[in-house]
Every structure is written in structure tokens, then in C-alpha cells.
Amino acid sequence: MSRIETDVAIIGAGPIGLFAVFELGLLDLKAHLVDILDRPGGQCTELYPEKPIYDIPGLPIVTGQELTDKLMEQIKPFSPIFHFNQMASGLEKLADGRWKLTTDAETEIVAPVVVIAAGGGSFVPKRPPIAGIDAYEGKSVHYAVRKMEAFRGKNILIAGGGDSALDWTINLAPIANKLTLVHHRDGFRAAQHSVNQMRELAAHGKINFEIASVKALHGENGQLNAVTLSNAEKKEWEHACDTFIPFFGLTMKLGPIAEFGLNLTENLIAVDTAKFQSTTPGIFAIGDINTYPGKLKLILSGFHEAALMAQEAFHICKPNEKLRFQYTTSSSNLQKKLGVA
């Protein structure tokens, strides 16, 4: 466990969380960011890294990845600290009035201000809609491979047609007793060399590839022993396996933020439009996760919200100091912070 003290804890390292670092930094406020993904950018890099965005002021065309890269460059002078691969899991008010944000990796961030810039929530694996699958999760159904050794000697069924499904088929084939890849079509949304490698393994009998879908799971006490597969040609049949790893990408769920005791409206956090503070003082919400009259889910709206949030965050973090509002074009003080003067 590590306990960190800082000015602002930001949940979410998407474009709005990143720009919040900039606005806070201009006011000398330091930030730590927590994100469940393994890199910055949020939806921009997870969902549409290559898709062009046309409505960022001053950038006629920019991809999700490029925007993220530019924001990372812009906030570099403020040296934000990132806690990736972690889900914000708990929020508690301390006796001294500050907040303690905890993560599922047991990081503790103590700060007077918490900014929730979590977009549509945490990215979590999509669960196939198969009856009773929850009873097997964590025992014989897994959504990720954390330790390859745990899969040695298993009869594995992998489902999906993306890069994760293909990569793990290739990586687990040598250590599995038996491995079958199941996908609904004979085509893949994956790197061509991975597809070639998988087909090579199948041609040599190292793995099986079935064009089918998984309809039902069979087993007891969380231990899988077979699944029902189905396709148009062979109808339904049973396939023996003891491990099932579905890879259908990620989806967004609000997750533990729902339990933070905040005022939620349809999974969105209600804020005022002067400070973008929730009804709980010291807790702010900016970007897609907030709601207020006239709200538009646009990146540019989130940038504006970050700027106004930072003003109030300053008053909370430095109650005895006067906020000096300055422009980066004219203030040598700000330019020094940015490392350009």
C-alpha cells in the first residue's frame, strides 16, 4: 500500500482529466491521476485512436491518439503522476476535511480536492450473455490472462476475433493441453500476421478453430467441463473444456463511483455550472460524466469545465492565498511554469 498526499486526485486520464492537469498546474496545483486502462486517452485511445475528430477548436482534424499525445505534451511541465491499471474503488472524508481516494491496487491518494473525469465510467470486459456465466467467473471463466502459468495443461476455449483473442490463442497454444478458438465468422479484426500464425497452428493440429458461437456452459461449483457450441451447419454440439476465455473488448460501467455517495441522475453526477462541483463540496465532476442544464457531451465542453473547476479547486487547496488570474500569452510567471520563459 502506498499513501500519497497531493492537491488534486483526478479519476480518469481521458482528454478532460489530462487538460484538468494543465488548468490546475497554471494555478500551482499538483495532480495524481487514476485510470483503469494502461495508458492515457480514455475513450479517445481505447475506442477510436485512428478516427479523426473535427470539432476541437483550432485543430481542424486530429485523431484520438494524436489529441491524447498533444495533451500529454501540453501537461508535461506539470509532471502529473499516473496510476494506470487501477480502478478508483473508494472515497472517504478524513477528519481534517481532506478526501482519501483508494484504488483496487491499494493506492491511497489524500487530497483536498477530487475531480471525477471518468467519462462513461470504467472500461471493463464485455461479458457474453450466457446464462449462469457469473458462477464460473474467476474460477474457470476469465476475461484476461494475468499469469500464463495458471493455464498450463488446461483444455482452453477462447472466444472472439480481435487481437486479444488471436494473441492469446498463439501464446497459450504451447502450454495448453488442448486449445480451441471459436469465432462467429471465418474473418478477424486482428493483425494479419496473427491471423496467419493462428491458421498455421490450426493447419498443424496444434489448435482447433471452430466457426460457431458459445450458447451454454456446463459444469458444477464454478468448474466448467463443457460448453454448447452452435452454428448453422452443425446446429448444436457439446465441446469439452475446463477453461473459457472470452475476448469481446471493453465496455463502460460506472462501477464503484456509484457507491461514493454522490448525487447521481441516471448514472451522471449533477454539478453546478459555475464551479462544476457536485453537491458534495470538494468533489468535482467534469466531462461526459457530469450533467447540468444544457449539457453537451463534447470534448470542448469538458475543457471549459476543467478551467472553471480549477479556479474553485485553488480556493479549496489554498484558502489563504489570492488567485491571480493571468494569461499564458502575457504572464512571464505562467511562461516560467510552462518552461518557455
Next chain:
Amino acid sequence: MKIVATDRNGAEHIVEGRDGWSVMEILRDAGLPIAAECGGACACATCHVYVTGDWLDKLPPKSDAETDMLDMALAVEPNSRLSCQITCGPELDGITVTVAPE
């Protein structure tokens, strides 16, 4: 034009479509449980529907991008489509779709 949409509980909703809008936008605005996380960019597969009856044949074929993106959808069937890629128009008046499982 009208869209006849069946939700995950089997209830039927008759929704007024608008020419040029995507079926995803119409269903989402009508309050059906369409997540459409990426906002219609064919980048997330959370607007997955089954096109029922003989309507599938009346739709323009899937683009490669939609076919690829359907690999990230759950419970894909031969009549699976991403509703952000179906554009409303008079020729689709009465189209029947079922919201895919979450």
C-alpha cells in the same frame, strides 16, 4: 417512416424515424437501451441489433468496418447489424429490429 423495435424484455416499441438519421440515434433518443458508447463512429459495437423479418435483405450490405466491429459484439447472429450504420429512409418504413443482449 416507422421503426418497430423490440427491447430486451420482448416489448415492442414503434418509433418515428427521421430520414437521414441513423437507426441508433432514433432508438437511443426514444429511450431504448442502446449504449452507443462511441457516439456512432462504428468503433464500439454497443448499438448491436438483430434485423428481423425480411428487412435484412433490404439493407445496403455491411461495410468492412462494420463487419470487423461486429467481432467485438456479443451474441452475433447472421442478422446482426450495428444500428449506427443503418440510415433511416422511406424504403425502410416499418423495419423491425431487436436490441441485442448486453
